Amino acid sequence: MATGAVAVSRSSARPSAAHVGRAAAKLGIFVLVLAALWGFWEGYRWLWMHEGWTWPFAVDDTTMPHIHDVLHALFKRGATGSLLISDLLRAALVTAKEAAVGFVLGAAIGFVLGVVLAHSRLLQRGFLPYVIASQTVPILAVAPIVVVYLGSLNVAAWFSVAVISAYLTFFPVTINTLRGVNSADRRAVELMRSYAAGRWRILWKLRVPASLPYIFAALKVSATASVVGAIIGELPSSIQDGLGGEILSFNQYYSLDPTQLWATNIVAALLGIAFFLVVVSAERIVVRRAAENVA
Amino acid sequence: MTVVSLRGISKTFGDGGTTALQEIELEIETAEFVSLIGPSGCGKSTLLRIMGDLTEPSAGNVIVNAKPARQARIDRDYGIVFQDAVLFDWRTVAKNIALPLELSGWDRRRRSERIKEMVRLVELSGFEDHHPWQLSGGMQQRVAIARALAFDPSLLLMDEPFGALDEMTRERLNLELLEIWRRSGSTIVFVTHSIAEAVFLSTRVVVMSPRPGRISDLIEVDLPQPRTALTREQPRFFELVTQVREALHLGSELEGGAPAPRGSEASV
Numbered sequence: 001m002a003t004g005a006v007a008v009s010r011s012s013a014r015p016s017a018a019h020v021g022r023a024a025a026k027l028g029i030f031v032l033v034l035a036a037l038w039g040f041w042e043g044y045r046w047l048w049m050h051e052g053w054t055w056p057f058a059v060d061d062t063t064m065p066h067i068h069d070v071l072h073a074l075f076k077r078g079a080t081g082s083l084l085i086s087d088l089l090r091a092a093l094v095t096a097k098e099a100a101v102g103f104v105l106g107a108a109i110g111f112v113l114g115v116v117l118a119h120s121r122l123l124q125r126g127f128l129p130y131v132i133a134s135q136t137v138p139i140l141a142v143a144p145i146v147v148v149y150l151g152s153l154n155v156a157a158w159f160s161v162a163v164i165s166a167y168l169t170f171f172p173v174t175i176n177t178l179r180g181v182n183s184a185d186r187r188a189v190e191l192m193r194s195y196a197a198g199r200w201r202i203l204w205k206l207r208v209p210a211s212l213p214y215i216f217a218a219l220k221v222s223a224t225a226s227v228v229g230a231i232i233g234e235l236p237s238s239i240q241d242g243l244g245g246e247i248l249s250f251n252q253y254y255s256l257d258p259t260q261l262w263a264t265n266i267v268a269a270l271l272g273i274a275f276f277l278v279v280v281s282a283e284r285i286v287v288r289r290a291a292e293n294v295a
Numbered sequence: 296m297t298v299v300s301l302r303g304i305s306k307t308f309g310d311g312g313t314t315a316l317q318e319i320e321l322e323i324e325t326a327e328f329v330s331l332i333g334p335s336g337c338g339k340s341t342l343l344r345i346m347g348d349l350t351e352p353s354a355g356n357v358i359v360n361a362k363p364a365r366q367a368r369i370d371r372d373y374g375i376v377f378q379d380a381v382l383f384d385w386r387t388v389a390k391n392i393a394l395p396l397e398l399s400g401w402d403r404r405r406r407s408e409r410i411k412e413m414v415r416l417v418e419l420s421g422f423e424d425h426h427p428w429q430l431s432g433g434m435q436q437r438v439a440i441a442r443a444l445a446f447d448p449s450l451l452l453m454d455e456p457f458g459a460l461d462e463m464t465r466e467r468l469n470l471e472l473l474e475i476w477r478r479s480g481s482t483i484v485f486v487t488h489s490i491a492e493a494v495f496l497s498t499r500v501v502v503m504s505p506r507p508g509r510i511s512d513l514i515e516v517d518l519p520q521p522r523t524a525l526t527r528e529q530p531r532f533f534e535l536v537t538q539v540r541e542a543l544h545l546g547s548e549l550e551g552g553a554p555a556p557r558g559s560e561a562s563v
Contacts, residue, residue, distance in 0.1 A: 190375075194368060206383070
């Protein structure tokens with residue numbers, strides 16, 4: 001018996017060789033994939049330009065700028081005299097705040113809605129079609145309405161953007177919470193009943209913990225969606241200093257200098273990845289259970 | 296004292312559908328170890344679930360500890376163990392055992408004392424902080440037993456608890472269960488489809504027959520206590536195993552009065 005405990009504690013107290021090896025392998029794969037994507041972009045560009053192919057579109061410096069030109073653009077000084085990358089990072093921070101608030105708001109609403117719907121088949125029948133319908137309405141059509149409504153209530157513009165972001169965030173969380181809460185083992189529910197546990201305690205002690213892998217799977221989707229939501233929300237809300245504003249202005253100069261828009265896209269993508277990684281780290285801490293159960 | 300009293304229990308599934316149980320009468324006394332045995336479909340698990348108020352009977356009365364089964368459930372009078380351990384993956388061994396204690400409102404100090412005691416009882420000391428998936432099937436089932444016994448229920452309901460385990464583990468856990476039963480002094484109702492297991496463990500075997508499920512025989516097991524690995528080698532053990540087997544075949548033969556297909560089986 002004691003040997004089992006010793007073996008486990010030893011393996012966790014020895015991060016050296018195996019851990020370093022795995023980290024190196026991860027880094028290697030990351031670099032390899034990055035190099036492959038870079039090679040594909042540049043190879044495609046070279047081949048199409050060399051052969052003069054125009055299908056599906058003509059390739060030139062405007063449609064597909066060199067990647068090193070895009071990276072170079074990050075370190076050029078703009079009209080204000082500051083580096084593009086520092087402008088973009090400042091904009092990313094503005095967008096990140098809106099997206100983070102939107103994400104938390106959306107996740108909370110999504111979770112509560114999922115739990116409520118899971119407890120009543122009648123509510124599920126009545127509400128779910130509208131929940132789904134809400135996602136088929138284009139966010140671009142909803143965003144201005146939200147901005148006008150909340151603006152008339154004197155709500156800060158950035159909060160309107162957070163609400164739009166929440167609109168994209170809540171849906172996956174609702175659907176997966178609904179699924180996860182009902183995923184609890186039927187026998188485990190009976191076990192709880194044998195302890196005379198009521199609905200509420202069965203929910204907190206069993207159903208919610210059992211649904212965490214499902215909820216985190218949804219949060220991963222929502223994390224990136226919240227960034228997209230925030231960027232789109234910035235467009236009609238006349239917020240100029242976020243990534244949405246940058247995209248809008250660089251869009252106008254695209255034919256003159258496409259690298260700036262591409263550079264902005266890279267920063268926006270990095271922001272989405274950062275959000276995703278935060279959720280993954282939270283999952284590692286919160287979900288302690290069999291590895292095969294982690295979605 | 297009578298712990299479980301079943302009066303005229305019948306259970307029908309669906310509207311006028313199959314009759315799972317018909318007119319069951321059974322009394323179980325304090326500190327008895329009663330096994331319910333029968334072929335699949337005889338309703339033995341359903342009967343156990345009715346005792347635990349997890350399924351309602353279509354007719355009849357269930358009295359547990361001199362009160363209706365529902366009240367006994369709410370008073371946490373019984374512990375239950377299923378065929379699968381049904382442990383909560385996100386809880387450690389200690390926290391799994393603590394679950395019913397948390398729900399009964401025990402404070403932290405009392406809980407941790409009790410956990411220590413239970414872990415020792417099922418011989419899992421040193422594994423308190425392990426998660427269920429780090430344990431073997433037999434160890435998981437021992438955690439489930441510890442959890443069921445944690446709040447000292449007067450009645451333990453076990454639904455084929457060792458059915459999914461290999462023969463070796465099963466025989467060892469049988470001995471451990473008898474030891475726990477003797478020390479705790481609780482009453483155990485045990486569902487199984489193994490004749491040898493039923494005879495080895497029980498003070499009384501309830502033989503059931505299928506379609507509709509009913510009690511076809513009650514067999515007193517007069518093997519001396521405490522039972523050991525040697526009990527399985529005594530002539531009386533084999534006699535009782537034979538007696539239960541014959542009762543089972545007789546019960547199946549009676550089924551529906553259909554003569555042809557069961558005839559060959561009865562001659563075994």
